[in-house]
Amino acid sequence: MGCRKRAAKHELLRVVAIEGVCVPDPRGALPGRGAHLHPDLACLDxxxxxxxxxxxxxxxxxxxxxxxxxxxxxxAGETSAP
Known part of the structure; x- marks a missing residue:
């Protein structure tokens, strides 16, 4: 969504909007319209x-x-740590 690069669905983070707040949905279980984003701060920005x-x-x-x-x-902090 942010960087517009293609990736497999399991590599992306689903995001939903609940009462004006963007909420991460890592399990893909929250109701509503979802958008997919790379779990990266640069893509989010x-x-x-x-x-x-x-x-x-x-x-x-x-x-x-x-x-x-x-x-x-x-x-991002978890994946960069050895």
């Missing part, structure tokens, strides 16, 4: 800058991405 989340969820206005940023940041 591109998606936010391009305003891709409101378009993907077909919503008006700005969505809060703090919870998503925290989740992706934790995952």
């Amino acid at each position: 591109l998606a936010v800058r391009r305003r891709a989340f409101p378009r993907a969820f077909r919503l008006q206005g700005v969505l809060d991405t703090d919870a998503l940023r925290a989740y992706v940041g934790e995952r």
